[in-house]
Amino acid sequence: MTTAPERITDLYPTRGATEVAVPRQDPVVWSDPDVTGPITAGALADYERDGFLAIDQLITPDEVSVYRAELERIISDPGLRADERSIIEPQSQEIRTVFEVHKISEVFAGLVRDPRVVGRARQILGSDVYVHQSRVNVKPGFGASGFYWHSDFETWHAEDGLPNMRTVSVSIALTQNYDTNGGLMIMPGSHKTFLGCAGETPRDNYKKSLQMQDAGTPSDEALVKFADAHGIKLFTGQAGSATWFDCNCMHGSGDNITPYPRSNVFIVFNSVENTAVEPFAAPIRRPEFIGARDFTPVR
């Protein structure tokens, strides 16, 4: 006996004819309040309200040195430069991002498995988790461009097929984030509204969108509304600090004209109860190094 495949409702329509804002249909914190973890109840309540959680020192200075050395090794590996997982900055021709670092590097795989890291992800998502995406970013200074406003979930839903907002990212700083070198900006509380964007997804959207936002970009009018409602918070902190943030936060970053590079490791954890299906608003899936199809839980 066979059963018809389960039909998944699209809770968050996007890439249609018009831009439309709808309330979030999912919890922000998925774990049972009785289950404790590395995040205190108060911090978890803040995360629920704001959509982010900043940790002053997630990893020690010694560990920062290890991960920086590994980052240097990766971005100076000539073999990896030609790899499709490496993204080159158009102007400087330097490597800006390398994807799937938890598969490329045993060192970063270890970071993903670290209880300080995966433990917080499990606590927020209330289940076992797997890595939907991992990458190292280098914003080299002297004019490196930033990223325009977007919700990650809008893309992961439209182009990777994540059904629900049960996904959390952590950005771990490997260099100091000053108030001047193009740090992460989040609109606190924006994660409680889903902004469905206007415009159909081109077939090769991901190639362009890694360097420049296009489809999935909020309108000026929507950004005015969001910013007026929520304000904008800029994250600063020492190397070793981390920012956890919900998949639906409206976020972006400015350019970096300072001489201070900004490097970080970025890991996206998804709940094993929210594994990717077919894209909700794109003709084809993005490559697996950007949106994983291996749902093996992190152990």
Next chain:
Amino acid sequence: MTTAPERITDLYPTRGATEVAVPRQDPVVWSDPDVTGPITAGALADYERDGFLAIDQLITPDEVSVYRAELERIISDPGLRADERSIIEPQSQEIRTVFEVHKISEVFAGLVRDPRVVGRARQILGSDVYVHQSRVNVKPGFGASGFYWHSDFETWHAEDGLPNMRTVSVSIALTQNYDTNGGLMIMPGSHKTFLGCAGETPRDNYKKSLQMQDAGTPSDEALVKFADAHGIKLFTGQAGSATWFDCNCMHGSGDNITPYPRSNVFIVFNSVENTAVEPFAAPIRRPEFIGARDFTPVR
């Protein structure tokens, strides 16, 4: 009987074959310590050391409204849009800067003459002063680009013929400067070193350099040295706040992806004892709306 024209030594060679850093040859504060003015002795000492002076409220909220309305009137004047004194943002095609506002507008002429404004300029420069340049700037948000690192004096010496560092700028905020919308960044103390830049000045340099830095741009190596020595300070403040800064401060600004426009009035006061001669390192003078040749003191 005639006398030979006085020969003016070039204290600050620039635009040569190589980049070269030399110590400042001029005082920062030119007034007699016994002469009092709107700036306290302590604040004046800070200005001498850092090269800048931030004022929380130089003009009142009511005055801000008046100047903002005047700014709106100017940038929406169709006649002025075609004027060479208006600079258009390449991407958005919106007006980004209007020069010579103290001549275009009686309202801004009044601001220049205001004792809170011209009084501070006289106190810093120790003499009567005239306006070398004035402008209003609008950084409209949603991705407006910034300005790369530069010393204004480098340009004003090379291209306008200002002999000495006896010039001070004031930027008066007409909108709030957040930590996120591309505010002014200064390297404190950088005004005590002159960085002579490499590269000859093209004939029409000013046209390009108003939109994008080119000749007169410091090298990456110099910026690393300057930033390591001095750090980088980002200026934030309410509308009505002001930043006074020495002509030789190394400064710049990032882009502005927020929806919050950043508008200001910018006035450059030069000492009447430091009037412009011929350019020290450019084939021709820049137009008078950028580098004044009318040395009438502000009264």
